[in-house]
Amino acid sequence: MHDILKKLDLTDYIESFSTLLAREKSIILEGDINLHYKLINELSNYDIKAPLEVESLDRALVHIQKQGILKVYEIYEFVKIINYFNYLRRFNFEGKLQEWIDKIIIPTEINKICDYFDSKSNLKDGVDEDYDMVKNAISKNKEQIKQSLYKTINSSKVRTYLVDSQVHYINGEECILVRGGFNHVLKAQVLDRSNSGFFYVLPHSVASLKQSQNDLLNKREEILLKVCKEISSMFEKNLMFLKFINKEFDRFDHYQARLFFAKIDDKNFILPSKKKQNKLVNFSHPALSDAKPISIDFTKSVVMITGVNAGGKTMMLKSILSAVLLSKYLLPYKASKETTVGTFKSINAVLDDPQSVKNDISTFAGRMVEFSKLFGSKMAIVGVDEIELGTDSDEAASLFKVIIEELMQRDIKVIITTHHKRLAALMAANDDVELIAALYDEENQKPTYEFLQGTIGKSYAFETASRYGIPHNVVKKAKEVYGDDKDRLNELIERSSELEKEYQLKITKLDSEINKMERLSRNLQEQKESLDDEIYSEKSKLHKEYKDARDEAKKAIKAKLVKESHQHLNISHQKASDIKAAKVVDAVELKVGDRVKYRSTKGVLISVKGKKAFIENDMGMKVQVKLEDLQRSGNPPKIKTPPKKATITVQKPASGHVKLDLHGQRADEAIDNLDKFLSDALLAGFDEVLVYHGIGTGKLSYAVKKFLDSHPSVQGYTDAHPSQGGFGAKVIKL
Structure with a gap:
């Protein structure tokens, strides 16, 4: 781990993270990374103080197991951990976080020990x-x-x-x-x-x-x-619990340190994804001060970075590998949340010159040794800086082409920096190879530290030499020796880069225009729907006026003014027939599956029968309406939330004990109790329990062994320590 961190310039970054841990430990957070990520997210909703610094208790636990007597300061380190978990219990956590804290059940006798000491590890008055x-x-x-x-x-x-x-x-x-x-x-x-x-x-x-x-x-x-001897004896009886809570403290310490670290400079957690896409968005390498953020798509199997010397190619390679490593170990870093990083089993960096007089190995031979190790890897990512280092470029181009293609077949992602124009040209024809060029500012004669995807970059060796003080007449002679043909090749590469930049600018402009037209189209559709609603409202108003006129005519009839009333009624009917306030309808005929709107209700057309239509609105209700009253809806359908998968909730055992006594029980009764005890221990999160079966005739001992041998969750078991029962008890690992 130290070697890869040093190669990627992450040593200082990891050391600054480690200072936030309560005690020194590896940065690796073992277990289900998705569960860790969920618990860290839940924990971020609470303002929790950091735990006190705690010494490593590995030696103390071994000392307890050997029936040794702890010193006061060693006992107090355990007290710190117990007190911190008691502090956490004051919070009203929810979800997975609450489930985890509930599993940590502290024995009463252990809690009493915590009351023996003050904040300076001295015994309180009244203890003895x-x-x-x-x-x-x-x-x-x-x-x-x-x-x-x-x-x-x-x-x-x-x-x-x-x-x-x-x-x-x-x-x-x-x-x-x-x-x-x-x-x-x-x-x-x-x-x-x-x-x-x-x-x-x-x-x-x-x-x-x-x-x-x-x-x-x-x-x-x-x-x-005397007091320490009594406490050590009690600790020995609860040794399994102490091992468990010591491990859980490290786990919580990892979570808390990562949260505090993320708050510094507003970093983000990027969870490794099983998707094939790999993309860095606005990533800043931790080793650089005021670094220019980079964005790069490295989804393809091979990423080949070419271009100007001192233009940031090596740092681009290190940035990709650094992001993958930090995501793998769930460490936050500065990048946009749109960043997507895949899951890789191993991360390899071939960056240094492997030449060694001591080992009698050349640069090229050393590189071959490092490449040979990769053929035994799978689901790995490897970064190679200056791949042509140490051998003839033309021979190396052919060799490396075949090596890279073989690694691609083994599901290994390769990130390369190179000045091999021939190698770049050979690999450019492969659809699974991404070409990236480091750009150079011709006008100001310096690198821009920007990158362009899809093209090969020019090295600008002569320009770089001039910039760093090589006399101009020397550079001029070098260009003459280099030759016109190769110079024209560089011009073509440069022209290709310029065309690629123009192409990218045009694409950006077209994307902007398309977005503008889509917004305009949505606005017009909304205006049309608004106008339809207004027309429908006016039509309803006219129908109401007609109804009022008809009612007046009926009143006239009741008044026995027959002739005059019939005339008014006919006039009212004629006026109502002349109303032509129909809705604006689409010119395109509606078909099943179209998004439609009926008055203020929107939904999907599911069937048509003559002049009648059946729609299912966005609330899931089916409605029968007239086909002529429907219009096409421009709004996109609402995505229905899929029904939650059925879950089975297993009740947490009420007891947090890690010991079971089977003395005096019949074999079948004892096995039933042992089966339930092991299930409760697994739910409580224990990975080691103690079962007493006694010696006696040996029947119960035999039944217990036979059951443990067949239990799928039992990793192994051994006879207990003489102080814990010896041959009459078993320590079971789950």
Whole structure:
């Protein structure tokens, strides 16, 4: 891991991430990356403080397993972890995050240990009566030493010999500084001598108190040893739980550190995808300050980067491999969320000159050794810088063409930087090869650090030489030696690049025009639908007026004005017949499957019977309407949310125990209980449990072994440690 990080210039980036971890560990986050990504996303919704720094507990766990006695500071490291998970339980998590926290059930006796210590890892008052008494005695003793020293300092006999009236600390002892001849007035022990020739002395009156203090400190250590022994014994009984929570703490530490790291400079998590598309969008390599973001499509099997020297080709290669590596280990980086990175089992970087006098290997031979290793890989991505390094270019072009094509057949993605125009020309005919050119600013005579896909780039060796101080007459002679034919080839390459740039600009312009026309078309369609609604509204208004006129005529008939009423009725009927406020309809005939609109309802035409039509609206309801009342809808159909897949919820076991006692049970009863116990342990997330079956006649032991041998989730089992049952118990790995 260190080697690939160094090659890709990611060492400093990873070190800055590692400082956010609570304890030193590998950056690799083992397990289901999709589950990790989901939990990190859920965790980002909460404001959770970072855990305290914690020491590695691997040696402490081994010490417990061997029935050793932990020191106070080692016990307190476990307490830190337990306290942090108790802190997490205060949050009302949801989803997968809550399911995970619920699996971590802390035994009551372990929780009690956490109450023994204060924030400075000292035992609290009330934990042990003897410890409290000794603690108070030490405090009083210190005060007596202090008072005795001040009494000596203020003595009129001693004052003549005092250099100052301060209490000094020499080699951890309180003392006073006096001149020579002090022994005439003070009985004391000389601890040290100052640079000025004075003496640091400890009065005998204080020495007796110091001896008492040492006795009290020794007594305190004896009491602490007793307490540590009791706690270590209890830890031994809960060893499996301690291993489990130690591992889960590292997992949470990984999540929290990644979230904090993502907030710095607004980085994004890019989850590796199983899709074939690979595309970087606005990626900035972490090693560059104020880097120009790059966007590149590297979906094809081979990406060949050519072009100007010092134009950023190597950094482009490193950027692609860096993005793949950071995504693989779920580390955030600066890139747009549109970035898509595939899933690769391994990442290889062939960047350095492998020449070694010690190993008696040439540059080209070293490259061949590195390429030979790739033929045993699958689903890998490899980056090769300056592929032509160390051998004849014409021979190498043919060799590398065949090697690259063979690697493509093995599902290996290859990213190459090269100045091999012949190799580029040979590979350009392959549809699965992407050509990328590093661009050069002819006018200002310097690289642009921009890239153009679909073409071969010119090296600009002569221009680069001039830019870095090679005399112009030397460059001119070199061009003459190079020859007109090859110079014309470079001109054709340059012209090809110019045409490709013009082509890309035209495509961009056409895309803009197409988007503009699509927006205009949508606006016209919306205006048409709005006009249809207005016409329909006016027609409804006229029908209402007609109805009112007819009602008036009926009233006239009831008034027995027969002749006049019939005349009014005929006139009303004639006016209603003259109303021609039909809706605007499409010129194209509607067919089954078309998107249609009926009044304010939109849906899909599912069948037509004569003048009647049946539509299914966007709410899923089927409606029968007149065919003439339908019009085509310009709005795209709404995508229906697929029904949720049926899920089975398995209830989490209520018990978080990792031990089962089968003593006194019949074989069939014991196997049933063992089966349920193993199922509960798997749901709780335990990977190691302890089962007591006893020795007895051996029947129950045999039944347990036979059942464990056939259980699909049991990876293995061994006899327990003598302190945990020996031959009468089994430690089972799940």
